[in-house]
Amino acid sequence: MGVCGYLFLPWKCLVVVSLRLLFLVPTGVPVRSGDATFPKAMDNVTVRQGESATLRCTIDNRVTRVAWLNRSTILYAGNDKWCLDPRVVLLSNTQTQYSIEIQNVDVYDEGPYTCSVQTDNHPKTSRVHLIVQVSPKIVEISSDISINEGNNISLTCIATGRPEPTVTWRHISPKAVGFVSEDEYLEIQGITREQSGDYECSASNDVAAPVVRRVKVTVNYPPYISEAKGTGVPVGQKGTLQCEASAVPSAEFQWYKDDKRLVEGKKGVKVENRPFLSKLIFFNVSEHDYGNYTCVASNKLGHTNASITLFEVKTTALTPWKGPGAVSEVNNGTSRRAGCIWLLPLLVLHLLLKF
Numbered sequence: 001m002g003v004c005g006y007l008f009l010p011w012k013c014l015v016v017v018s019l020r021l022l023f024l025v026p027t028g029v030p031v032r033s034g035d036a037t038f039p040k041a042m043d044n045v046t047v048r049q050g051e052s053a054t055l056r057c058t059i060d061n062r063v064t065r066v067a068w069l070n071r072s073t074i075l076y077a078g079n080d081k082w083c084l085d086p087r088v089v090l091l092s093n094t095q096t097q098y099s100i101e102i103q104n105v106d107v108y109d110e111g112p113y114t115c116s117v118q119t120d121n122h123p124k125t126s127r128v129h130l131i132v133q134v135s136p137k138i139v140e141i142s143s144d145i146s147i148n149e150g151n152n153i154s155l156t157c158i159a160t161g162r163p164e165p166t167v168t169w170r171h172i173s174p175k176a177v178g179f180v181s182e183d184e185y186l187e188i189q190g191i192t193r194e195q196s197g198d199y200e201c202s203a204s205n206d207v208a209a210p211v212v213r214r215v216k217v218t219v220n221y222p223p224y225i226s227e228a229k230g231t232g233v234p235v236g237q238k239g240t241l242q243c244e245a246s247a248v249p250s251a252e253f254q255w256y257k258d259d260k261r262l263v264e265g266k267k268g269v270k271v272e273n274r275p276f277l278s279k280l281i282f283f284n285v286s287e288h289d290y291g292n293y294t295c296v297a298s299n300k301l302g303h304t305n306a307s308i309t310l311f312e313v314k315t316t317a318l319t320p321w322k323g324p325g326a327v328s329e330v331n332n333g334t335s336r337r338a339g340c341i342w343l344l345p346l347l348v349l350h351l352l353l354k355f
């Protein structure tokens with residue numbers, strides 16, 4: 001920080017002391033400022049952290065002595081550097097302008113800088129404020145959470161920057177994007193499954209593009225069976241019973257027939273499980289397969305069940321068309337492929353005739 005000389009005195013006194021050191025002020029004469037055309041320091045200077053700031057002071061040829069001060073410490077007096085900070089350099093010292101540059105500006109450089117001159121034995125000063133801006137940065141954010149439906153959550157997003165960044169939370173759901181909080185904290189009481197998903201924290205000030213970070217909120221809930229339809233299948237055909245359930249974490253499925261659990265590997269029956277769907281497949285339906293089946297969906301939060309009926313459809317065994325709701329395989333692929341085989345020579349012939 002302060003590489004320059006520093007005395008433990010109020011800075012206004014120090015300016016006077018410093019100026020006296022430079023013989024800019026005769027002892028006993030108070031320093032006045034802002035009442036003359038010269039020196040004329042530029043308006044306040046705003047720079048971003050890491051950039052260079054140029055402090056310009058417009059003077060005229062009546063000026064005999066010049067200096068730039070940081071608060072109470074002399075940075076430059078004429079062409080002489082008084083401070084040790086290598087980031088401070090003299091840019092110009094002409095009859096009309098006296099400028100210095102502060103390189104790689106940091107937040108602690110913010111504050112008043114004084115251009116001090118002596119004209120016709122009168123000391124005069126002009127002041128400029130160096131304002132340092134810093135891009136927004138998220139320094140603390142909640143981690144991803146998994147919570148049971150109905151509980152309360154609190155998300156935190158702490159950001160720094162100059163000026164102080166504005167922090168907002170948005171819910172990024174597949175349906176809509178909505179602002180949920182214009183604050184560093186986001187509280188949700190009695191969270192619902194619809195409120196699960198990504199929450200985005202955005203920190204913005206006018207210095208740089210906003211910075212965003214996301215938090216994933218997983219809302220756990222017990223299974224809910226959304227679809228369980230009965231199916232009609234004729235004897236000797238393939239039949240499939242389907243059970244669809246939504247749950248977080250995803251449901252595990254079990255199938256029962258009349259209180260008896262169907263175990264995997266039973267001859268002619270197969271259970272196919274996916275995260276939200278279970279299929280009970282009969283490869284060759286026989287009379288004793290018909291009846292009521294129960295699909296049980298469970299996760300760590302609970303379980304639910306639904307009854308599904310596999311019923312008989314009276315039909316001539318070889319008719320490929322089934323009644324509504326029937327799930328059975330119709331293999332009409334062969335005939336279509338045969339059709340293509342006949343088409344092929346015709347196509348070749350057509351092409352040959354064209355040339």
Ligand SMILES: *[C@@H]1O[C@H](CO)[C@@H](O)[C@H](O)[C@H]1NC(C)=O
Binds near residue numbers: 003085
């Ligand atoms: C200005 O003064 C402040 C406070 O003493 C110090 O931290 C900072 O490094 C100084 N900056 C320059 C460019 O001299």
Ligand SMILES: *[C@@H]1O[C@H](CO)[C@@H](O)[C@H](O)[C@H]1NC(C)=O
Binds near residue numbers: 129
């Ligand atoms: C310069 O900055 C200071 C401190 O932030 C403020 O009080 C003053 O009004 C500013 N002057 C101008 C001309 O913006």
Ligand SMILES: *[C@@H]1O[C@H](CO)[C@@H](O)[C@H](O)[C@H]1NC(C)=O
Binds near residue numbers: 151152189
């Ligand atoms: C959620 O917050 C409300 C209000 O502060 C409180 O009454 C309730 O007990 C909290 N629920 C849980 C599960 O902590």
Ligand SMILES: *[C@@H]1O[C@H](CO)[C@@H](O)[C@H](O)[C@H]1NC(C)=O
Binds near residue numbers: 236284
């Ligand atoms: C289905 O089962 C019946 C009786 O067991 C049998 O006659 C028939 O060939 C089987 N069909 C198929 C496609 O396996």
Ligand SMILES: *[C@@H]1O[C@H](CO)[C@@H](O)[C@H](O)[C@H]1NC(C)=O
Binds near residue numbers: 307
């Ligand atoms: C199957 O379930 C239906 C309605 O859920 C019921 O009417 C029928 O009697 C049941 N059949 C058997 C064999 O349990």
Ligand SMILES: *[C@@H]1O[C@H](CO)[C@@H](O)[C@H](O)[C@H]1NC(C)=O
Binds near residue numbers: 256259294304306
């Ligand atoms: C299905 O649910 C009912 C009511 O919740 C329960 O009485 C029954 O035992 C359950 N059946 C199975 C197979 O879990």
Ligand SMILES: *[C@@H]1O[C@H](CO)[C@@H](O)[C@H](O)[C@H]1NC(C)=O
Binds near residue numbers: 330331332333
């Ligand atoms: C059989 O043909 C019908 C009518 O062309 C078609 O809708 C169906 O998807 C076909 N099935 C298979 C298994 O190819």
